[in-house]
Amino acid sequence: MQKEKILEVNNLKTYFYTREGVVKSVNGVSFEVNKGEILGIVGESGAGKSVTGFSLLRLIEEPGEIVSGEVKFKGQDLLKMSEKEMNKIRGNKISMIFQDPMTSLNPVLTVGRQITEVLIFHQNYSRKDARRRAVELLEMVGISSPEKRIDHYPSQLSGGMRQRVVIAIALASNPEILIADEPTTALDVTIQAQIIGLMKNLIDKFNTSMIIISHDLALISEIADKIMVMYAGDIIEYGDKGKLISEPAHPYTQGLIDSLPVLERDQKRLNQIKGLMPSPLDLPEGCKFKPRCDYAGDDCPEGTELFEVSKAHFATCRKAQFFSKKLMRGVG
Amino acid sequence: MSLLKVDNLKKYFAVSSGFLARLRKKESYVHAVNGVSFDIKKGETLSLVGESGCGKSTIGRTVLGLYEPTAGDIYYDGRRVNDMSEKEKFKLKEKMQMIFQDPYSSLNPRQKVKEIISEPIRTHNIVSNEEMDDYILKLLDKVGIDESYLNRYPHQFSGGQRQRIGIARSLAVEPEFIVADEPISALDVSIQAQILNLMMDLQEEFHLTYLFIAHDLSVVKHISDRVAIMYLGKVFEIGDKKEIFDHPVHPYTEALFVSIPKLTEKTKENFVSLEGDVPDPIYLPSGCYFHSRCKYASNICREVEPELKEIDGRQVACHLYD
Numbered sequence: 001m002q003k004e005k006i007l008e009v010n011n012l013k014t015y016f017y018t019r020e021g022v023v024k025s026v027n028g029v030s031f032e033v034n035k036g037e038i039l040g041i042v043g044e045s046g047a048g049k050s051v052t053g054f055s056l057l058r059l060i061e062e063p064g065e066i067v068s069g070e071v072k073f074k075g076q077d078l079l080k081m082s083e084k085e086m087n088k089i090r091g092n093k094i095s096m097i098f099q100d101p102m103t104s105l106n107p108v109l110t111v112g113r114q115i116t117e118v119l120i121f122h123q124n125y126s127r128k129d130a131r132r133r134a135v136e137l138l139e140m141v142g143i144s145s146p147e148k149r150i151d152h153y154p155s156q157l158s159g160g161m162r163q164r165v166v167i168a169i170a171l172a173s174n175p176e177i178l179i180a181d182e183p184t185t186a187l188d189v190t191i192q193a194q195i196i197g198l199m200k201n202l203i204d205k206f207n208t209s210m211i212i213i214s215h216d217l218a219l220i221s222e223i224a225d226k227i228m229v230m231y232a233g234d235i236i237e238y239g240d241k242g243k244l245i246s247e248p249a250h251p252y253t254q255g256l257i258d259s260l261p262v263l264e265r266d267q268k269r270l271n272q273i274k275g276l277m278p279s280p281l282d283l284p285e286g287c288k289f290k291p292r293c294d295y296a297g298d299d300c301p302e303g304t305e306l307f308e309v310s311k312a313h314f315a316t317c318r319k320a321q322f323f324s325k326k327l328m329r330g331v332g
Numbered sequence: 333m334s335l336l337k338v339d340n341l342k343k344y345f346a347v348s349s350g351f352l353a354r355l356r357k358k359e360s361y362v363h364a365v366n367g368v369s370f371d372i373k374k375g376e377t378l379s380l381v382g383e384s385g386c387g388k389s390t391i392g393r394t395v396l397g398l399y400e401p402t403a404g405d406i407y408y409d410g411r412r413v414n415d416m417s418e419k420e421k422f423k424l425k426e427k428m429q430m431i432f433q434d435p436y437s438s439l440n441p442r443q444k445v446k447e448i449i450s451e452p453i454r455t456h457n458i459v460s461n462e463e464m465d466d467y468i469l470k471l472l473d474k475v476g477i478d479e480s481y482l483n484r485y486p487h488q489f490s491g492g493q494r495q496r497i498g499i500a501r502s503l504a505v506e507p508e509f510i511v512a513d514e515p516i517s518a519l520d521v522s523i524q525a526q527i528l529n530l531m532m533d534l535q536e537e538f539h540l541t542y543l544f545i546a547h548d549l550s551v552v553k554h555i556s557d558r559v560a561i562m563y564l565g566k567v568f569e570i571g572d573k574k575e576i577f578d579h580p581v582h583p584y585t586e587a588l589f590v591s592i593p594k595l596t597e598k599t600k601e602n603f604v605s606l607e608g609d610v611p612d613p614i615y616l617p618s619g620c621y622f623h624s625r626c627k628y629a630s631n632i633c634r635e636v637e638p639e640l641k642e643i644d645g646r647q648v649a650c651h652l653y654d
Binding site: 044045158160161188189190191192193194196197200215216217218219221222223224225241242245246255256257259260261262267269270271272273274276277 | 383384490492493520521522523524525526528529532547549550551553554587588590591592593594595596597598599600602603604605606607609610
């Protein structure tokens, strides 16, 4: 079966022009998402994962700017569209879920009002039909007694319920792509499991594509089909989930996997990645991970281009595989 | 003998209520801690684990005397803290220290590293002014901060480095007992491992006793000797780390374990382990606090509160094992 490519990003660059200098938050990333596929973007703070997500919908504000690149949604470059055309895409064909449900909901409007707004604006629903549909949507995201909840304000709901409402709003327009930026970071683990499970079910049901952004590699590994690891504005490894987790090629990916405390394994000390993230204003030339890398040497790749490690698995470096400690790794 | 003993600790917070409610003398309370007992031996690490609102941080702060307990007793080294004189309580503050969650808000932004660390040393007269600089440098060396950073301000450091400074400040008064409240949850993954390793090294070197508060079970497994699983201000299961992690007994512990994301090559099939939300701590449920979410709940669970009982080498509060 030929997979339908729904999003194609080419050499996207987003820079922030601050007083201290230029921060190259996203420094030429390329990736694609197929229909019904879940892409997970992983990285630590400052890796550029959220800025990548925001750039796709052109939500970058001063002093930031999308410098170059293409974001092709079903063949059309979003970066070349007028603001008016973009409004028809944003929150409609491509919608977004943010980290903190308290700040992404309007505290002075009822839940129902916030859902019906989308339906009326994007889908030409009448007010009455929109309300009926909103109740259906609330029920779909697992909110009990939706007829009552629809008239509640966000402050009357728990954190998990608020995030369910946010998902209902994001799915109200039957989007083709859902971008979720750390959707469960503010939630407790049992609630996180509920929300991730709910999103996965709905995505599968409607054959929607999803880009999920998180710092938690374990969480991403449970839900994504493809994983993209970012470090200081670059994609350093990208590809099929199974391969990336079982045979990480880049030393940073391997370091991330090894520094996770694993429940099933007894270990005296955790493996740690030495040092700190480089300052975004003063990035090293070439591989940005080099100063922290155990395998760094004269034979390091010069550029930051991804090359094929194996089928559907790309990385900017494959030294981790040569020095593989695979047997020690506890991958379940 | 245990270094710290907590006996049937309760802590309620009054919720500001309206004029009429006050007139009728009907105040409502958030029941943060509802009768918790445990002890910690010298050199041991006990972790309190649970989701937000389970009372784990409140216990940590009450133990340190930052909150006055509503009921119950705290014993340090065999002595009831309430029986101590003011002078003894001041002395106790030297022995008990805290490491905070947020390295951004726990350091004074207008003080240099040197001032931040020297303040508790002066307050408790640990070393003379002449020895001060040497002493601070030794501390910084222990936590892995370069001595050239002595005159820098907190904003010049990363989160992990700030947490190291916070740890140096806690160690400055040569404490025996440290409450660490989510010390790594604000840090990036690659830095978390560094701080955890540091805490374990320091524990060995200075024979520290830790009360470790966290929501992340895999971190807890790494650092603890014993673990207490909490829910709505109650301990549901407490015992040896190995026993609990190898074979969780309480249905809530089991659900928590299933919910933690685990690194995998295959997509997870079934995410949801627990339906619903934690009940409101103002209006506590009857019987077992967990019954509304528990798939094994029966009539007795709705009516009678279970007591902690010895089962399979640990203490569990659940009617399933009556």
